[in-house]
Amino acid sequence: MRPMNFRTLDLNLLRVFDCVMVERNVTRAADRLSMTQPAVSNALRRLRQATHEELFVPGPAGMAPTTHAVQLWPVVRRALNDLQQAFVPQDFDPASEDRQFVLAMADATAALLVPVLLDALRELQSPVRLKVVGLSSRDPRELLEQGAIDAAIGFFPEVAAELRFAGETALSCLEPLYSCSYQCVMRAGHRLATPGALTLDSYCAADHLRVDFAGRPKGFVDEQLSRLGRSRRVAVSVDQFATAAAAVVNSDLLTVLPRSFVPATGLAPRLASRPLPFDLPAIDVGLLWHRRHEQDASQRWLRDTVQRAAATVEARLREPVSAPTKAPTRSAAPQSIAHSAA
Numbered sequence: 001m002r003p004m005n006f007r008t009l010d011l012n013l014l015r016v017f018d019c020v021m022v023e024r025n026v027t028r029a030a031d032r033l034s035m036t037q038p039a040v041s042n043a044l045r046r047l048r049q050a051t052h053e054e055l056f057v058p059g060p061a062g063m064a065p066t067t068h069a070v071q072l073w074p075v076v077r078r079a080l081n082d083l084q085q086a087f088v089p090q091d092f093d094p095a096s097e098d099r100q101f102v103l104a105m106a107d108a109t110a111a112l113l114v115p116v117l118l119d120a121l122r123e124l125q126s127p128v129r130l131k132v133v134g135l136s137s138r139d140p141r142e143l144l145e146q147g148a149i150d151a152a153i154g155f156f157p158e159v160a161a162e163l164r165f166a167g168e169t170a171l172s173c174l175e176p177l178y179s180c181s182y183q184c185v186m187r188a189g190h191r192l193a194t195p196g197a198l199t200l201d202s203y204c205a206a207d208h209l210r211v212d213f214a215g216r217p218k219g220f221v222d223e224q225l226s227r228l229g230r231s232r233r234v235a236v237s238v239d240q241f242a243t244a245a246a247a248v249v250n251s252d253l254l255t256v257l258p259r260s261f262v263p264a265t266g267l268a269p270r271l272a273s274r275p276l277p278f279d280l281p282a283i284d285v286g287l288l289w290h291r292r293h294e295q296d297a298s299q300r301w302l303r304d305t306v307q308r309a310a311a312t313v314e315a316r317l318r319e320p321v322s323a324p325t326k327a328p329t330r331s332a333a334p335q336s337i338a339h340s341a342a
Contacts, residue, residue: 013043013047014047014076014080015033016029016040016047017043017047017072017073018073018076018077019032019033020044020056020063022148023062024062024063024064025062025063026062051072055068055069055072056069073145081292092300094121094305097128099127099128100129100130101128101150101151102132102133102148102149103131103133103150103152103153104133104134104151104153104154105132105135105152106135106154106240107134107240108260108261109153109154109285110132111265112264112313113306118130120305135154135213135214137215138159138214138216140154140156141172141290144288144289144290145171145290150289151287151302151303152287153286155285156174157281159172159174160174160284160286171290171292172288172291173288173290174287174288175286175303176285177285177286177306177307178314178317179283179284179285179314180258180259180260180283180285180317181258181283182256183256183257183259183275184198184203184254184255184256184274184275184276185244185245185255185256185257185262185272185273186248186254187248187251187252187270187271188269188270188271190254190272192206198277199277200228202277203232203277204225204230206232206252206253206254207235207253208233208235209236209237209238209251210237210238210255210256211240211243211244211256211257212237212238219256221256224278224280228278241257242265245262245267246267248271249267249271257273260317285310
């Protein structure tokens with residue numbers, strides 16, 4: 001392979017390369033760069049000549065990067081980001097700047113965090129806008145690399161293990177936010193909601209609803225049951241925790257939800273939450289972001305704001321559940337059930 005002559009390389013070509021990597025489409029990249037489509041195509045041709053490597057392969061879905069391009073991109077992004085920070089002032093005033101941040105998280109996490117984040121923006125009277133998108137993977141690092149999202153919030157155990165192994169060479173960072181636990185959730189009148197009824201045998205014998213937004217062949221529950229030599233029958237799979245709560249409240253299915261999410265469903269009086277009859281690791285919710293944003297003032301503000309919101313959520317999760325108020329009415333029994341389901 002012929003070496004590239006860096007002294008004659010037009011650095012503007014790297015901006016084009018970065019934008020095409022993000023958009024995977026020449027037309028969209030041209031719009032984003034305020035260039036014509038032929039100019040972007042010509043820049044890619046010149047970059048191919050300079051690197052002596054194919055960087056993109058045209059296809060029906062757009063421009064697919066080659067292995068060399070994928071390996072090159074993190075280095076280019078980091079260099080461009082460093083140059084921007086060196087030449088462009090990095091002050092950020094959330095009270096005056098109209099800026100949109102994109103956060104990826106599951107609906108159970110959004111139900112807890114988004115109201116607190118909105119309160120913070122209201123208090124600042126900030127024009128900052130938040131766009132919350134759903135998670136479709138337990139590893140959203142590709143979305144961070146592409147710049148499609150600013151940060152991801154959720155439970156990423158495999159990513160956490162890889163980042164610990166990579167150490168300072170990792171391109172992403174994961175900061176802990178708060179922890180909670182999974183619980184078995186069913187309708188309040190379910191036969192397994194009575195004290196002592198939910199055993200490992202009765203759990204495995206029941207029909208289940210599984211929440212699967214990541215496309216994994218097995219969930220955390222199924223993996224743990226497999227270690228115990230057991231299994232369960234999943235009758236229905238859905239991609240949102242809220243859908244799971246709405247489905248089990250009118251059926252005999254069991255599901256597994258974060259305990260912190262049950263009150264946010266609006267269905268808590270009609271649901272019963274019980275500890276799982278086997279051990280399952282805690283849900284360690286974390287903030288995942290790309291290391292290239294380390295010194296970006298707006299991104300630092302975003303991370304600080306999310307951290308403060310998560311601290312508020314964690315404090316609320318630690319608050320003791322107050323005893324139900326007894327009332328000499330016929331509604332006393334449902335209130336008792338609602339309390340026991342929390």
